[in-house]
Amino acid sequence: MLTPPIGLLGGTFDPIHLGHIKPALAARDALGLGELRLLPNRVPPHRASPHCSAEQRLAMVHLAANEFGLCVDERELRRDRPSWTIDTLEELRHELPETPLCFLMGMDSLLSLPSWHRWDELLTLAHLVVSVRPGWDAAEATTPVQALLAHHGTLRVDDLHQRRAGHIWLAHNEPLALSSTEIRARLAAGNDPRDLLPESVADYIRNNGLYVGKSGPVL
Numbered sequence: 001m002l003t004p005p006i007g008l009l010g011g012t013f014d015p016i017h018l019g020h021i022k023p024a025l026a027a028r029d030a031l032g033l034g035e036l037r038l039l040p041n042r043v044p045p046h047r048a049s050p051h052c053s054a055e056q057r058l059a060m061v062h063l064a065a066n067e068f069g070l071c072v073d074e075r076e077l078r079r080d081r082p083s084w085t086i087d088t089l090e091e092l093r094h095e096l097p098e099t100p101l102c103f104l105m106g107m108d109s110l111l112s113l114p115s116w117h118r119w120d121e122l123l124t125l126a127h128l129v130v131s132v133r134p135g136w137d138a139a140e141a142t143t144p145v146q147a148l149l150a151h152h153g154t155l156r157v158d159d160l161h162q163r164r165a166g167h168i169w170l171a172h173n174e175p176l177a178l179s180s181t182e183i184r185a186r187l188a189a190g191n192d193p194r195d196l197l198p199e200s201v202a203d204y205i206r207n208n209g210l211y212v213g214k215s216g217p218v219l
């Protein structure tokens with residue numbers, strides 16, 4: 001007998017915003033997920049520069065998690081090598097042998113999946129739960145992604161409870177046209193995008209003067 005599936009949302013979260021959290025909460029409710037975990041990525045030092053530190057990203061992820069009753073899994077941030085999703089899923093599969101794993105992502109991530117490390121093995125370890133994201137459409141998927149959807153797509157929630165891995169479920173969440181890039185740009189321009197963020201994260205950004213007056217690129 002398997003335990004209820006858990007949801008995993010990986011991201012750079014620079015910063016975490018409602019476009020991450022609302023689709024994840026909708027998936028939790030629609031699928032009856034037993035837990036929702038945020039997995040902040042490690043960003044290589046040479047790519048991190050214009051934005052905030054790993055500690056600050058992590059602090060914001062914890063604030064958002066507290067506000068919305070989510071869990072935080074710090075393993076990728078603690079690694080001193082690239083944070084490949086496949087490595088994380090292998091660890092989790094070992095730790096939670098009787099739990100279906102649902103790896104959550106936006107449609108943009110599904111469309112870019114063939115660029116991920118060992119992408120064709122991901123579905124041996126987890127299900128993929130794909131949120132609507134304005135600007136990206138499954139109809140534009142390349143042939144390998146279309147083949148993946150044809151072989152693994154399901155409309156049945158039960159499939160995600162009855163198997164540990166191997167299905168793709170396309171969500172019907174409210175589309176939210178927002179990104180960390182846009183939030184950073186708004187902050188750098190002196191605007192306060194607090195309507196796009198968890199309240200505690202908006203306060204943290206303001207109190208620490210994050211993303212404001214950066215001389216480097218914000219995109």
Ligand code: ATP
Binds near residue numbers: 010106107132
């Ligand atoms: P950036 O603008 O810096 O690239 P981002 O807003 O896309 O960041 P990430 O941390 O890269 O955020 O995204 C983590 C995950 O959340 C990805 O799977 C992404 O598809 C998903 N995601 C981000 N924003 C949305 C959104 N508005 N709607 C649905 N999914 C989203």
